[in-house]
Amino acid sequence: MIEFQPTLYLRQSCASCLELAAFLAEGGLFDHFIIQDLWPGDENEGAIDPEPTTIIPPPDFPAAQVAPGEVLIGCDAIIAHYAQRRGLNPDGMPYYQYVQRGPVRRMREQAARRGEPDGALGTSGKERKTRTDRRRNGGRLSRLRHRLAVGDPA
Structure with missing residues (x-):
């Protein structure tokens, strides 16, 4: 029997993703996760491996x-x-606090000036995505959902 390993869905340049990564790294938990980077088209995009996942979150x-x-x-x-x-x-994690009060705060301020929610990448389910983001994620997530539904691991 294969033991379950949690999966973390992150997006590069997302303020909340950076904040979470800082917390998990300082807490010694980051290596505990399978990391899924769902930013299609990025040169650092890795292959999405549907094998360890049973649920695909909303975008x-x-x-x-x-x-x-x-x-x-x-x-x-x-x-x-x-x-x-x-x-x-x-509150007692100095690196997490540094990232939260510095880079994350700046990213959110810049996004607010541009009229984008939290780095334009959504965090709470209430925020909307741009049409481009929806198109990029929609196609990739739809293909992944289809592969999971038909049991195709590729």
């Missing part, structure tokens, strides 16, 4: 499949889940 980032059939969406929800589960205090 909101960050998201984590924390157990079979259980997906958490949004930085705050994922941090709260692992902080409580592992006894971590985000």
